Structure formats: structure tokens, C-alpha cells
Amino acid sequence: xxxxxxxxxxxxxxxxxxxxxxxxxxxxxxxxxxxxxxxxxxxxxxxxxxxxxxxxxxxxxxxxxxxxxxxxxxxxxxxxxxxxxxxxxxxxxxxxxxxxxxxxxxxxxxxxxxxxxxxxxxxxxxxxxxxxxxxxxxxxxxxxxxxxxxxxxxxxxxxxxxxxxxxxxxxxxxxxxxxxxxxxxxxxxxxxxxxxxxxxxxxxxxxxxxxxxxxxxxxxxxxxxxxxxxxxxxxxxxxxxxxxxxxxxxxxxx
Amino acid sequence: xxxxxxxxxxxxxxxxxxxxxxxxxxxxxxxxxxxxxxxxxxxxxxxxxxxxxxxxxxxxxxxxxxxxxxxxxxxxxxxxxxxxxxxxxxxxxxxxxxxxxxxxxxxxxxxxxxxxxxxxxxxxxxxxxxxxxxxxxxxxxxxxxxxxxxxxxxxxxxxxxxxxxxxxxxxxxxxxxxxxxxxxxxxxxxxxxxxxxxxxxxxxxxxxxxxxxxxxxxxxxxxxxxxxxxxxxxxxxxxxxxxxxxxxxxxxxxxxxxxxxxxxxxxxxxxxxxxxxxxxxxxxxxxxxxxxxxxxxxxxxxxxxxxxxxxxxxxxxxxxxxxxxxxxxxxxxxxxxxxxxxxxxxxxxxxxxxxxxxxxxxxxxxxx
Numbered sequence: 001x002x003x004x005x006x007x008x009x010x011x012x013x014x015x016x017x018x019x020x021x022x023x024x025x026x027x028x029x030x031x032x033x034x035x036x037x038x039x040x041x042x043x044x045x046x047x048x049x050x051x052x053x054x055x056x057x058x059x060x061x062x063x064x065x066x067x068x069x070x071x072x073x074x075x076x077x078x079x080x081x082x083x084x085x086x087x088x089x090x091x092x093x094x095x096x097x098x099x100x101x102x103x104x105x106x107x108x109x110x111x112x113x114x115x116x117x118x119x120x121x122x123x124x125x126x127x128x129x130x131x132x133x134x135x136x137x138x139x140x141x142x143x144x145x146x147x148x149x150x151x152x153x154x155x156x157x158x159x160x161x162x163x164x165x166x167x168x169x170x171x172x173x174x175x176x177x178x179x180x181x182x183x184x185x186x187x188x189x190x191x192x193x194x195x196x197x198x199x200x201x202x203x204x205x206x207x208x209x210x211x212x213x214x215x216x217x218x219x220x221x222x223x224x225x226x227x228x229x230x231x232x233x234x235x236x237x238x239x240x241x242x243x244x245x246x247x248x249x250x251x252x253x254x
Numbered sequence: 255x256x257x258x259x260x261x262x263x264x265x266x267x268x269x270x271x272x273x274x275x276x277x278x279x280x281x282x283x284x285x286x287x288x289x290x291x292x293x294x295x296x297x298x299x300x301x302x303x304x305x306x307x308x309x310x311x312x313x314x315x316x317x318x319x320x321x322x323x324x325x326x327x328x329x330x331x332x333x334x335x336x337x338x339x340x341x342x343x344x345x346x347x348x349x350x351x352x353x354x355x356x357x358x359x360x361x362x363x364x365x366x367x368x369x370x371x372x373x374x375x376x377x378x379x380x381x382x383x384x385x386x387x388x389x390x391x392x393x394x395x396x397x398x399x400x401x402x403x404x405x406x407x408x409x410x411x412x413x414x415x416x417x418x419x420x421x422x423x424x425x426x427x428x429x430x431x432x433x434x435x436x437x438x439x440x441x442x443x444x445x446x447x448x449x450x451x452x453x454x455x456x457x458x459x460x461x462x463x464x465x466x467x468x469x470x471x472x473x474x475x476x477x478x479x480x481x482x483x484x485x486x487x488x489x490x491x492x493x494x495x496x497x498x499x500x501x502x503x504x505x506x507x508x509x510x511x512x513x514x515x516x517x518x519x520x521x522x523x524x525x526x527x528x529x530x531x532x533x534x535x536x537x538x539x540x541x542x543x544x545x546x547x548x549x550x551x552x553x554x555x556x557x558x559x560x561x562x563x564x565x566x567x568x569x570x571x572x573x574x575x576x577x578x579x580x581x582x583x584x585x586x587x588x589x590x591x592x593x594x595x596x597x598x599x600x601x602x603x604x605x606x607x608x609x610x611x612x613x614x615x616x617x618x619x620x621x622x
Contacts, residue, residue, distance in 0.1 A: 092593025105580040
């Protein structure tokens with residue numbers, strides 16, 4: 001589904017990703033860990049094609065096609081999707097209009113919009129301007145609602161659980177499980193995901209196949225996400241990274 | 255008095271449609287059309303709505319002289335003086351006490367020859383009535399010079415509600431200087447919407463609303479797009495004299511090369527006067543300018559007046575956000591501009607809201 005090869009990127013001339021390699025197969029969900037400011041959001045922005053992020057070397061392949069030079073909307077039309085940590089407010093553009101557009105893109109039956117809105121407890125917000133006056137949890141639910149209607153094949157989630165209370169995390173996590181086919185048997189899963197999380201709360205509701213740590217712009221560790229989360233909470237990121245990279249030449253760069 | 259629906263040439267008809275004028279008696283409770291100084295039609299299809307041309311109305315009702323040049327003064331400026339002449343024409347619209355009419359009233363002022371059009375209108379919403387007016391002002395395609403001078407005096411009586419939506423559509427060389435004012439009595443509501451999105455030489459106006467009654471409300475909204483070489487200098491002033499009365503002035507201004515003065519003034523003179531003024535501007539070109547001039551004036555200790563003004567360009571972050579949902583860059587830009595211009599006007603009838611949306615749709619493509 002997604003293959004990232006030796007990817008380097010910069011924002012306003014500052015390098016932010018350093019030889020990143022990542023391979024997510026159809027049906028797989030990855031968790032992306034890492035300290036703040038170490039490139040997690042930058043990786044997602046580079047994957048989705050935010051024009052502020054420039055690829056300096058390496059390649060991104062999505063569904064076996066190189067997408068380095070595609071614009072964000074072209075990538076989305078191919079089946080990528082993203083939920084933002086803090087999306088901008090768009091006054092005057094109603095959530096319902098955004099959802100209708102998403103449904104058109106994906107060929108989703110428009111009647112489904114109300115079903116999804118109900119599921120995420122967002123019916124009252126349909127006629128409100130997108131994200132204007134939404135609380136932290138409402139913004140996250142709105143993001144997931146848009147993705148349900150857009151129905152992408154690869155979904156990038158930027159901290160879907162930050163600033164959300166436990167009840168809402170369950171609601172969001174359940175919808176993410178649907179989106180990522182996690183309720184289906186392993187062999188029947190078609191959707192892939194990459195989830196950024198700090199505390200890992202969301203993992204109580206969405207299971208994932210692998211965890212990776214992005215440290216100083218590089219992929220430092222890869223393994224079982226739950227073990228990894230446990231190690232991070234005990235040893236911190238540095239301890240975790242040190243252990244992972246023992247014996248690797250690359251570790252000197254860290 | 256000319257009655258019924260006049261026969262119109264196609265280009266005139268098309269232009270009228272752009273300013274919300276349909277000339278369809280199944281959808282309107284009254285219609286009025288003045289071309290230059292000539293009243294082409296002046297008809298009412300509802301028993302509790304009067305629609306008469308102003309000269310006939312002044313002959314018919316002696317008392318109307320008490321409303322003529324009352325809230326706008328004759329010698330306000332050189333333009334009011336110019337309208338104070340015999341050849342003036344215009345409309346008199348009156349909703350009788352308690353009138354509630356399903357369909358809006360439609361009034362159109364059309365400039366066809368390269369002269370000065372001089373208009374004087376009086377609108378009265380009698381006690382407890384509800385009156386919705388679509389006013390379209392336009393000039394003939396290709397008209398190389400001309401001027402529109404219009405006096406409009408609005409009277410909103412006790413517990414009456416008047417909504418007045420005015421859409422302008424002029425040409426490059428037309429000068430437009432309306433002079434309007436309104437008096438709102440106890441419990442009355444005046445909703446005014448002004449839309450201009452096409453090129454014009456200059457529009458200059460500063461209508462004033464006097465909230466003389468207690469618990470009266472004024473909501474003044476404008477949606478302005480100024481293309482290259484256009485100057486649009488508009489705003490609203492609300493003077494709150496009644497207890498517990500409130501005013502809201504909202505404007506959205508987009509410059510695509512033109513100059514916009516977005517003014518607003520709320521004067522609070524009474525106890526519990528509330529007012530809010532909001533001027534939002536968006537620059538879509540390196541040419542042109544937007545000047546926001548919000549003013550607040552308190553003349554009583556117990557008033558609550560506020561304003562916010564902001565001018566910026568279209569946010570790249572918002573464009574990217576919409577693109578991440580599959581909008582192309584142009585579609586995203588259009589949706590954001592559309593959203594910016596969409597003022598959510600409380601209490602506006604659906605038919606009028608639709609007219610505003612249509613006007614915005616027409617201009618959308620030119621903005622990107």
C-alpha cells in the first residue's frame with residue numbers, strides 16, 4: 001500500500017526527515033511513536049503532500065505508484081486520507097457541505113452521512129461552520145466523520161486521542177477500527193493505517209500490527225506496538241532507541 | 255398608473271434577473287419597475303400591500319408629506335439637493351397594519367440612458383406587519399456613463415418587521431450615490447442586506463438607522479466585492495435611542511483590485527443599548543485596498559458596544575485542509591471565498607437568502 005524509500009524532507013530549509021524507510025502492506029496498521037519535534041507530523045505532512053514540506057531525496061510509493069510530485073488532492077483521489085491534530089477553522093463552510101463533497105469523492109451514499117454523524121454524536125454540528133467553536137473532542141470527531149465519508153484506503157491519523165476525554169476516545173477508537181478494517185479477520189483487511197499517538201490511549205480501542213519510533217527524523221525502532229509502548233513508558237524514548245540501535249552504525253548519528 | 259407585468263427586452267430581463275428581479279406575479283406580492291425616470295409598472299397582488307409610484311402616492315395621501323424628506327434631509331449634501339426636483343420618481347411601499355405576506359415585494363430601478371436617475375422612495379411597515387423587499391438596481395449593459403441618485407426613507411412601526419435586500423449590478427462607468435435612512439419604533443426590526451459584486455465606478459453611501467423605540471433591532475449586513483477600478487465606499491450607522499435596543503452591523507469585503515471603504519458606526523445613547531460591529535476583509539489581489547473604519551460611540555453608561563475588524567489574504571492552511579479532502583486548489587479557494595461571503599443572517603426569508611446565494615454564485619468564478 002505505502003512504501004517510503006530513503007525519504008528526506010525539509011521545511012523552510014530545515015531538514016526534518018532523514019533517510020526514512022517504511023513499508024505498510026494492505027491491511028496493516030502501524031503506530032508512530034516519538035518525542036515531540038522529532039518529525040512525526042512532518043512525516044504525515046510529507047506523505048499527504050503538504051506544499052510547505054519539500055522532499056529532498058528518496059521516494060514515496062502509494063499503491064505501487066511514485067507520488068513525490070502529486071498534489072495533495074491527487075493523492076487523496078488515489079485513496080489517501082488524513083485526520084489532522086489541529087485542523088484550521090473554515091468559517092462559512094458547513095460541516096455537512098464538506099461531508100457531501102467527501103461522499104461524492106468516494107461514491108459513498110449520502111444517506112450514510114447521517115448514520116455516521118449519529119455514530120460519532122455529531123448531528124448537531126452538521127450545519128455549523130467547519131471547526132468554528134468546536135471543542136477539542138468535537139474537532140477530532142469531525143475529522144473521523146469526514147474520513148468515514150471519504151473512505152480512504154490508507155489513513156494517516158495525527159494524534160486522534162490528544163485532548164480527548166475517555167468516553168470520546170472510545171467513540172473515536174471504535175470508528176477508527178471500522179475505518180481500518182480492524183474488526184475483520186486479518187486476511188480480510190484491505191485498509192491500512194499510520195497512527196501517531198503519545199500516550200497510546202487510542203490503542204486500547206484500535207489494535208495495531210507494528211510500532212515504529214521516529215527519533216530525530218529517523219526511524220529508530222520497529223516492533224510490537226504494545227511492547228514498545230510499555231518500554232517507552234518505563235525507559236523513555238531515549239532508552240528505547242538506545243536499546244534498539246545497539247550495534248548499528250547508524251546509531252552514531254542519533 | 256401602469257399596471258401588470260411590462261414587456262421587456264431580453265438583455266434588460268437578463269440583467270434584472272441578476273439583481274433578483276423576476277417580474278413574476280406568482281412569486282411576488284407586488285412589483286415595481288422604474289427605467290430612468292419612467293415608471294414601467296407599479297402593481298400589488300396582495301390586498302394588504304400598497305405599491306404606488308411616489309408622485310401618485312403623494313397626491314393620494316396628504317399625510318405622506320409628513321414622511322417625505324423627514325428622515326433624510328433635503329439639504330444633507332449636493333446629491334440630496336439634486337434629487338429634490340420635479341422630475342423625481344420612485345416607489346411608495348406600505349404594508350398595512352398586521353399584514354403578513356408570503357411572497358416578497360420586488361422593486362427595481364433600472365438605468366438605461368446615460369443621464370442621472372433621480373429616485374425617491376418611501377417604505378412603511380405599519381404596526382405589527384411583516385414586509386420583505388427585494389430591491390434590484392442595475393444599469394443597461396454597455397452604458398458608458400450615468401449616475402444613480404436615490405433617496406430611501408424607511409419607517410418601521412411598532413412591532414413591525416422589515417427586511418430589505420438590495421442587490422446592485424452596475425457597469426464600469428456608473429456612479430451610484432444612494433441616501434437612505436430608517437426610523438424603527440418600539441419592538442420593530444429592520445434587517446438590511448446589501449450586495450454588490452460587479453464593477454462600478456463608485457458607490458458611496460452611509461445609511462443611518464434610528465432605533466427610536468425601545469427593544470428595537472437593526473441588523474445591517476453587506477457583502478462587497480470590488481473589481482479593478484471600482485470604488486465601493488459603504489457602511490451603516492445605527493443610532494440607538496430606545497431602551498434595550500440592539501444593533502448588529504456585519505460586512506464582508508473582498509477586493510479583487512478595487513478599493514473598499516468598509517465603514518460602520520454604532521452610537522449607544524440609551525440604557526441597555528447593545529451593539530456589535532464586524533468588518534471582515536479579504537484581499538485577493540496585490541492591487542486595490544480595503545480600509546475598515548469601525549466606530550463606536552457611547553453616550554450612556556449602561557451600554558454594551560463591541561467591534562471586530564480583520565483583513566487578510568486567503569489562508570494557505572485552509573486551502574491545504576480542503577485539498578486533503580479531495581478539493582482541487584481552485585475548488586478549495588472557491589469554497590473558502592464562498593464561505594467568507596456567507597453571512598448567516600438571522601430572520602432572513604428563504605427566498606431572499608436564495609437571491610443572495612445566487613448573486614455570490616455568479617461572481618465566484620471571476621474571483622479565482
